[in-house]
Amino acid sequence: MFLLLVILASFLIDCSRATGLEKFDHPIKVNGNLKFLVVGDWGRKGDYNQSAVALQMGKIGEELDIDFVVSTGDNFYTNGLTGEHDPNFLESFTNVYKAKSLQNQWYTVLGNHDYRGDVEAQLSPYLRKIDSRWICLRSFIINAEFAEIFMVDTTPFVKEYFVETKHTYDWRNVMPQKTYTENVLKDLENALSESRAKWKIVVGHHAIRSVGHHGDTNELVERLLPILRAYDVDLYINGHDHCLEHISDTESPIQFLTSGAGSKAWRGDVKGLNSEDVKFFYDGQGFMSVQLTPTHVEIEYYDVFGKAVHKWSRTKQLHHTVI
Numbered sequence: 001m002f003l004l005l006v007i008l009a010s011f012l013i014d015c016s017r018a019t020g021l022e023k024f025d026h027p028i029k030v031n032g033n034l035k036f037l038v039v040g041d042w043g044r045k046g047d048y049n050q051s052a053v054a055l056q057m058g059k060i061g062e063e064l065d066i067d068f069v070v071s072t073g074d075n076f077y078t079n080g081l082t083g084e085h086d087p088n089f090l091e092s093f094t095n096v097y098k099a100k101s102l103q104n105q106w107y108t109v110l111g112n113h114d115y116r117g118d119v120e121a122q123l124s125p126y127l128r129k130i131d132s133r134w135i136c137l138r139s140f141i142i143n144a145e146f147a148e149i150f151m152v153d154t155t156p157f158v159k160e161y162f163v164e165t166k167h168t169y170d171w172r173n174v175m176p177q178k179t180y181t182e183n184v185l186k187d188l189e190n191a192l193s194e195s196r197a198k199w200k201i202v203v204g205h206h207a208i209r210s211v212g213h214h215g216d217t218n219e220l221v222e223r224l225l226p227i228l229r230a231y232d233v234d235l236y237i238n239g240h241d242h243c244l245e246h247i248s249d250t251e252s253p254i255q256f257l258t259s260g261a262g263s264k265a266w267r268g269d270v271k272g273l274n275s276e277d278v279k280f281f282y283d284g285q286g287f288m289s290v291q292l293t294p295t296h297v298e299i300e301y302y303d304v305f306g307k308a309v310h311k312w313s314r315t316k317q318l319h320h321t322v323i
């Protein structure tokens with residue numbers, strides 16, 4: 001049994017020294033498809049429709065036979081976790097996402113609300129002992145053969161959090177901010193340049209483009225977006241704005257996808273930038289699915305009743321013709 005666990009652990013966790021980002025290998029099923037759900041901004045002990053969204057995630061997860069779940073952060077409201085033993089972990093995660101189909105790995109990044117608590121606790125492998133689904137790191141990679149998902153810690157990029165006095169943030173291991181964020185971008189750039197994946201997906205908590213409450217995150221527009229464009233990233237997925245949203249980049253094939261509607265949402269809470277690029281905006285609760293084959297990607301959004309409210313797909317040739 002012990003040997004089996006060791007083999008399983010080494011299979012799942014391949015620490016990639018070359019890029020500086022830990023890499024999790026997630027093998028593709030025999031049918032050659034990769035399917036996952038994306039939810040963000042959720043941990044409210046089931047309240048504000050968190051449980052209703054979780055129920056529908058369970059149903060859609062079953063239908064699609066998903067491989068895993070991605071969380072775009074703001075995992076525990078209002079102020080992250082107080083420590084490894086904070087009951088909020090069980091109350092807002094384990095006891096809410098109970099459906100069979102959701103008993104897969106959860107790959108999660110941190111949001112600004114998580115940074116208001118004990119960040120080291122939320123990153124601690126101890127939480128995996130309580131619930132083995134939980135994988136939360138600052139920045140890391142999910143390597144799913146023809147798709148690679150680059151999880152990026154975006155909160156330390158946002159200057160406002162370092163000057164505002166309303167809240168306190170846990171900046172341990174983040175200071176100095178300039179060095180930290182430069183290293184995140186360097187690691188990401190190295191990893192993207194080495195990636196041979198057909199589909200490159202980047203996930204962060206903050207939006208690059210959004211018409212929602214917070215709007216664009218200028219620090220990411222300036223520093224992250226040029227890297228995504230340079231390395232042919234297909235999708236940028238985020239939370240933070242409590243809505244479902246799809247915006248297309250005007251200068252590249254990148255699709256900006258917001259899935260931050262895991263619990264509380266406000267009707268009509270919009271800022272209204274970049275409205276000409278908006279393919280879809282929904283100011284209610286819900287979540288998103290991503291389905292991939294080596295040549296095809298399909299994203300779909302679902303509302304709190306599990307009703308499909310927006311769909312988008314793209315096909316890509318296996319080999320680009322060099323002219």
Ligand SMILES: [Zn+2]
Nearest residue numbers: 074111112240
């Ligand atoms: Zn947030």
